[in-house]
Amino acid sequence: MNRRRKTIFLICFTILIIFAVFVGGAIIPETALKADFAVKNTAPSLNHIFGTDWMGRDMFLRTIKGMSTSIMIGMASSIISVIIAVLLGTLAGTLSKYTDNVVCWLIDFVMGIPHIVLLMLISFALGRGFKGVFIGIAITHWTSLARIVRGEVIQIKNEQYIKISRKMGKSSFYIMKNHIIPFVFPQAIVGGILLFPHAILHEASITFLGFGLSPESPAIGIILSESMKYILTGYWWLAFFPGLMLVIIVILFDILGENIKSLIDPYTSQE
Amino acid sequence: MGIQCKNITFGYSKDNILFENISFSVDYGERVGIVAKSGFGKSTLAKIIAGYEKPIYGEITVDGKPVSKKGYNPIQLIYQHPEKAINPMWRMEKVLLEGNVLNDYIIENLGIKREWLKRYSTELSGGELQRFSVARALCENTKFIIADEITTMLDAVTQSQIWHFLISECEKRNIGMIIVTHNMYLAEKICTRIINLEDMTFE
Numbered sequence: 420m421n422r423r424r425k426t427i428f429l430i431c432f433t434i435l436i437i438f439a440v441f442v443g444g445a446i447i448p449e450t451a452l453k454a455d456f457a458v459k460n461t462a463p464s465l466n467h468i469f470g471t472d473w474m475g476r477d478m479f480l481r482t483i484k485g486m487s488t489s490i491m492i493g494m495a496s497s498i499i500s501v502i503i504a505v506l507l508g509t510l511a512g513t514l515s516k517y518t519d520n521v522v523c524w525l526i527d528f529v530m531g532i533p534h535i536v537l538l539m540l541i542s543f544a545l546g547r548g549f550k551g552v553f554i555g556i557a558i559t560h561w562t563s564l565a566r567i568v569r570g571e572v573i574q575i576k577n578e579q580y581i582k583i584s585r586k587m588g589k590s591s592f593y594i595m596k597n598h599i600i601p602f603v604f605p606q607a608i609v610g611g612i613l614l615f616p617h618a619i620l621h622e623a624s625i626t627f628l629g630f631g632l633s634p635e636s637p638a639i640g641i642i643l644s645e646s647m648k649y650i651l652t653g654y655w656w657l658a659f660f661p662g663l664m665l666v667i668i669v670i671l672f673d674i675l676g677e678n679i680k681s682l683i684d685p686y687t688s689q690e
Numbered sequence: 691m692g693i694q695c696k697n698i699t700f701g702y703s704k705d706n707i708l709f710e711n712i713s714f715s716v717d718y719g720e721r722v723g724i725v726a727k728s729g730f731g732k733s734t735l736a737k738i739i740a741g742y743e744k745p746i747y748g749e750i751t752v753d754g755k756p757v758s759k760k761g762y763n764p765i766q767l768i769y770q771h772p773e774k775a776i777n778p779m780w781r782m783e784k785v786l787l788e789g790n791v792l793n794d795y796i797i798e799n800l801g802i803k804r805e806w807l808k809r810y811s812t813e814l815s816g817g818e819l820q821r822f823s824v825a826r827a828l829c830e831n832t833k834f835i836i837a838d839e840i841t842t843m844l845d846a847v848t849q850s851q852i853w854h855f856l857i858s859e860c861e862k863r864n865i866g867m868i869i870v871t872h873n874m875y876l877a878e879k880i881c882t883r884i885i886n887l888e889d890m891t892f893e
Contacts, residue, residue: 578774578777579769580774580776582742583767583775583826586740586742586762587763587788587789588760588761598777
């Protein structure tokens with residue numbers, strides 16, 4: 420098995436797991452998460468592999484459902500971030516010095532505020548809940564990617580083959596479509612996938628801090644903050660398994676991003 | 691009429707002048723060699739004539755009119771390094787398509803193999819790539835070609851192949867050429883006229 424095939428296999432494998440968690444969480448019915456006080460606070464066993472919580476709910480199902488919500492928020496906000504980043508980055512790189520200054524100022528402005536504080540403010544201002552978290556995460560993650568895209572565009576703009584293209588009478592639109600976007604696109608996709616873990620972790624952390632999703636909704640942040648109350652009493656599985664699951668999903672996205680990067684980068688893709 | 695260069699002065703700032711008051715003209719069908727020692731600014735002059743750089747003073751006209759910045763430039767420059775002049779993300783056929791020269795005549799006469807068309811630039815050698823650079827500059831709107839050391843890093847066989855085709859094609863279509871080189875033997879062999887920039891003497 421050569422390296423390219425191994426990379427493709429790894430990519431498919433991670434996508435499969437992430438997809439399984441996402442779909443699995445979506446099809447778990449609310450009734451499966453009913454309180455059942457007969458089995459409250461049981462340790463992990465074959466019946467309940469992640470154990471049960473203080474209301475007798477199965478922690479495995481709760482975790483999967485929570486992860487599913489997180490993946491959805493992560494996915495939607497990465498897509499929005501990529502769109503904003505590519506748009507602003509390309510504008511800054513190709514239009515006038517003035518546009519560049521405005522975009523750079525905007526990037527610095529958003530980056531300058533501590534990220535978690537900004538997220539809390541936006542989420543709070545929009546009335547918390549799903550909408551607040553979603554919008555907050557979607558509009559604060561584009562900055563670093565926009566900066567990368569801008570750098571790439573400025574770099575490629577001075578390449579000889581683009582200058583030659585101009586001298587062959589090609590329009591700016593032709594150059595944008597055929598030279599610049601194909602060059603920036605792979606970076607943007609990889610950047611977007613690598614934003615995923617950030618988005619998920621931020622979603623979990625502001626929910627954990629109580630500024631995010633509502634306490635009834637099955638979310639990793641809620642599960643983790645609830646389990647903090649019980650961890651001292653020895654119910655370690657309430658925090659351990661959901662936390663582990665969160666870490667695993669984040670690492671999977673990281674692996675996915677890195678492997679896709681090595682696959683579409685022309686310098687490593689042929690190895 | 692051809693290309694007229696009048697009093698071209700260039701420097702990267704006003705107190706750091708690279709060369710001053712260079713004037714010469716190149717007619718259709720001529721092959722003018724430009725010779726000077728390394729670092730004189732031969733390549734920079736080539737870029738100025740092809741419109742990639744703006745001179746501080748002086749102007750370049752084709753048939754008495756200044757070259758428009760928009761649209762196809764009748765003066766095409768072929769660079770010294772083909773690997774920088776070709777987008778590494780494109781297949782070679784797209785490179786020829788961009789120059790509107792994807793036809794059998796050019797492909798066969800430049801010794802381009804069919805299987806190269808499906809490859810990327812990183813999968814071809816310098817000599818193979820330079821054939822594509824030459825082909826791309828030979829669009830039917832081209833009236834002048836500036837060859838900036840285009841065969842310096844190639845072997846003798848490839849050099850002669852490329853020059854033979856380029857010269858016969860330019861003679862056939864009455865294209866004027868400016869050949870920038872520091873190889874006097876090559877210049878004497880292929881040029882109809884040689885300009886030495888160092889003393890601006892005309893041979």
